[in-house]
Amino acid sequence: xxxxxxxxxxxxxxxxxxxxxxxxxxxxxxxxxxxxxxxxxxxxxxxxxxxxxxxxxxxxxxxxxxxxxxxxxxxxxxxxxxxxxxxxxxxxxxxxxxxxxxxxxxxxxxxxxxxxxxxxxxxxxxxxxxxxxxxxxxxxxxxxxxxxxxxxxxxxxxxxxxxxxxxxxxxxxxxxxxxxxxxxxxxxxxxx
Numbered sequence: 001x002x003x004x005x006x007x008x009x010x011x012x013x014x015x016x017x018x019x020x021x022x023x024x025x026x027x028x029x030x031x032x033x034x035x036x037x038x039x040x041x042x043x044x045x046x047x048x049x050x051x052x053x054x055x056x057x058x059x060x061x062x063x064x065x066x067x068x069x070x071x072x073x074x075x076x077x078x079x080x081x082x083x084x085x086x087x088x089x090x091x092x093x094x095x096x097x098x099x100x101x102x103x104x105x106x107x108x109x110x111x112x113x114x115x116x117x118x119x120x121x122x123x124x125x126x127x128x129x130x131x132x133x134x135x136x137x138x139x140x141x142x143x144x145x146x147x148x149x150x151x152x153x154x155x156x157x158x159x160x161x162x163x164x165x166x167x168x169x170x171x172x173x174x175x176x177x178x179x180x181x182x183x184x185x186x187x188x189x190x191x192x
Contacts, residue, residue, distance in 0.1 A: 074143035077158055078129050079108075081139040090136075091118065091178070093144055093156070098123040102169070102176060109167070109180040118169060118176040157185055 078099070080090040089107050092099035102118040109116045132138055142160040149155070154169040164185040170177045 074145070076129055077142060077144040077160075078138055079140040079158075079160070080128075080131075080136050082136050084135040089139060090121070092124060092128060094126065094129070097126070099126060099128055102178070104178060108165075109178060112180050112182040112184075114180055116178045118178040120176055155181065163187065 075094040077094065078092045080092070082088050082090050082103075086105075089104040090101060091104055092101045094100075101121045101124050103121050104116055104118055106116050129141070130138065140158075140160040140162065142158065144156050144158050147155040147157065147166070152171045155166065156169070157164050157166045166181045166184050168179045168181055170179060
């Protein structure tokens with residue numbers, strides 16, 4: 001057992017008395033005026049005074065990526081390669097004036113019948129179709145078509161840069177699963 005001065009055995013105190021720590025024992029960073037800073041998933045903010053995240057337009061100096069949609073009447077999709085907080089893909093489908101969104105922690109399924117977790121995330125504005133920044137880039141873009149839908153399942157084809165792939169989004173009691181279907185669209189003929 002450590003001495004009372006070392007802070008051992010006292011919850012929430014770091015190496016020096018009076019310095020708060022996280023549950024993992026790391027010191028909580030402080031802002032200049034001495035207030036604790038709390039790390040949120042989206043932003044770092046000071047306790048007692050939250051700052052809103054910067055607007056989408058101010059986050060990126062890179063040019064926007066335009067989706068490869070031939071016909072504006074076709075609903076668009078974008079697949080973002082998201083590198084933070086951990087590497088994953090974000091699937092966004094245009095529907096009803098917004099982008100329905102799912103985070104794919106392990107990416108897209110590569111073989112028929114392979115299941116991948118798809119975590120539903122809040123809808124995004126349509127301006128995210130071409131959005132890129134230092135943490136997010138467009139991995140694929142194009143249009144999508146719906147084949148069937150009920151309250152538990154959506155079968156769709158993504159027509160992207162590298163061709164068309166058919167998937168099923170299946171609702172489970174907790175989340176969604178994304179599956180590559182066994183029946184895939186025919187590859188276009190080389191002559192057109």
